[in-house]
Amino acid sequence: IRMSYAVVTFLNNDDEETDEYYSSEIPMSWLCENNTKCWWPAQSKNVTSLITREVPPNTDKWDLEEIKVDILGVSLEKARKLADNLDYVSTDDAEKGRGKRKVTQPTKLLSDDDSEPQISSKSWRQFTNIALPPQLPSCSSNNLSQAEGVTPHVNIARMPIIIPEPLENTFIELEIDNNNVHVDTAENTNIFQGTRIISSGSNVEGRDSITTIIQEHNLKMSRMFVSISMSLKNIDQRLETLEKGAQIDNSTNSEGLEILKQYFPILNIEDITNFDRVISSNKEVATHFKKYIKGIGGHSAKDNLNRILRKIFSNACAMHCSWMGRKNNFGVHQLHFITIIKETVCSTFSSMKENDFEKACGEWFRFAKQRHNREK
Template sequence: MAQLKTWTVVRFLSENSVEAVPTYWIKFSEKKCYWSPYKSPQKLTKAISNQEAPSDNWDTYSVEFFQGSGNYESYEVAVEKCEAAKYESDLNSDIDNIALQNNEQRKRTSFPPKRYLISSSDEERSESDLQRSPSPLKKKRITVISNKMITPPLPPTPSSSSLFLGKDRSSSSTNTADCVVPDDVPLSLPQYNDNLEQNKTVVTTSRTCESCNSILNEVKAIKAVVLKIYHKQCITDQLQKQLSDDVNNGIKMMEKCNNPSINTKSFNLFDQVELPANTQDMLNQWELFLEITENYTSSVTQLSAIGGNTLYDFIKRLLSKIMKDSVAQNFNMSGRNNKNNFKETKTFKLLLDAAKTHRSVHTEKDVEIAVGSWLRRAKERHEQALKSIRIS
């Protein structure tokens, strides 16, 4: 079943104006009402009569309800009740009687509520837009004590939050129930008194100065807080910059330590020990050199950078820099046939780590096969070298 369209008469507290609005524009739990942002009276009336659905850009305003107010199924009836509500708080009163009693009051000039003047950019707004519904008539408020006019109390001094952050549109109006005199009651006003007027001026000026001093003190306090926040922010920025510089320096140091090309510049293996070894004693000195952890690590880094097209090519280039064939022919990978076991030497472990650093895909078995193949050919290479020397 489709929802029944109804209208409700409400009073907008911020402008003290009365309107007939679609019932579902009202948020009853919060006592607030949506209001269309249209600046054209025709579009606004059409939105209300057609019950246009509120959107996200619509503002809400605080409202109050009238005694006897209900939900009217006809927009025309709601408009009549709206006119009655401008003069009576009870909407059950006779509309015709109210219109006759207040015929003269309706002729007074009125101005549109602020809700109709949200934006000043619409230059096409006609003067008829300003002649909206008349604002409710206000009764005279006069305080009389012993036939002397007393200046009504000044409004409360606005707080700093209302000055800088703006005040809520929906704040309720102040209570003015001191002494209300209807228009039809004659009053005997006191005669003009120069001394009284001077006293009123002094009191008003004094109160105004006190208000200004109070506001000035609050502004100074806010300024002091802002300066403290600014100083703390400056200190935070300096600490953040210093921390960023420290982190960058740490990263550069780590990159320098992990870069093999930088380490090899400060460490040259061939300046530390005599290579390639052409005797067993020289090879033993090389083995003792590798026992030192720092020497071993630096040697792995430098030798892994030599490179080679294949694993055998890589092993051949390394071993040719470490030992001569005359020494290599005395080794094999098992220690059989009265030869030394090369697998038990520190040099083999060095070759294994250098190969894995060069290419991580190399396994220990691959390195062992390549080294064994090079050692088996050491005797043949040595004899060919001797033969070449004899011929020359």
């Protein structure tokens, strides 16, 4: 912490009406002539900023003021507290026995002159926290009434209530209990209509009209409930039809899959040709075949493909097949059901592309002879 500040009291009083002297913190670099005078930015509006930043004094524009040094070599925070209250004692000063001076704080006074007073730059601290003006003395209603042109205080609670012309609409207090309408017939219940006051007990026509309106609304609501009930029944019937259709579809699918499983595993080349002919000519069988291979599954694309091929081909048949049909083998790349298998696996596993499928499928047929020999 920089201990480069001093607290001074200005001996030149700019206000001739009072004998107040103002204190302020300043940087020690502003002191001059053996600490009897200091430079002060009289025309500056940012005195606080100049003090905080320890701006060097501008001898061409600043005023030279006579001062009395109260304390030297303190921090900015302590200097500000001492400038506000010279009785301020910090913890260190209390231990050293310093800070015992007691200076009476000058009283802040405001002039009653209508013109704005000229505030000295040295008194900037005293005007940063101006107290609120004193509260005006309270005046009784009797004193106010005596003054000319002043209306005395009137108790609002005692003022008469002026009821304006009632509207043409009629208001009746009703009690509705289980579709029964009860009109309040108390003696103090009146109906305002025009300029006449009609007792609620004699307003038979009003009661009859309101009862008729309520009955009409009840009839409309009853019809609405009947319509809603019929719509709900229609929805239930449609849902029941859809559920039955789904059950029929499931039973049909299960029957189709059972018939399809009879073809597998394929044992020879002739069965491959016959099954492919059925797949290409019958869309329903092709749909069942696609559902069948989708249900086989696998933890990866290659595992899924190997499981599908094991379900469809026997090793005795697969050993005579290859992907392109080289070395007098049967080529499977042009079969319709192999195309369905490729589309299904590639759509299920996006990581497997067509070339990956072709390599994995060709590899499976290439090792079919080894698997067949192990089965023996």
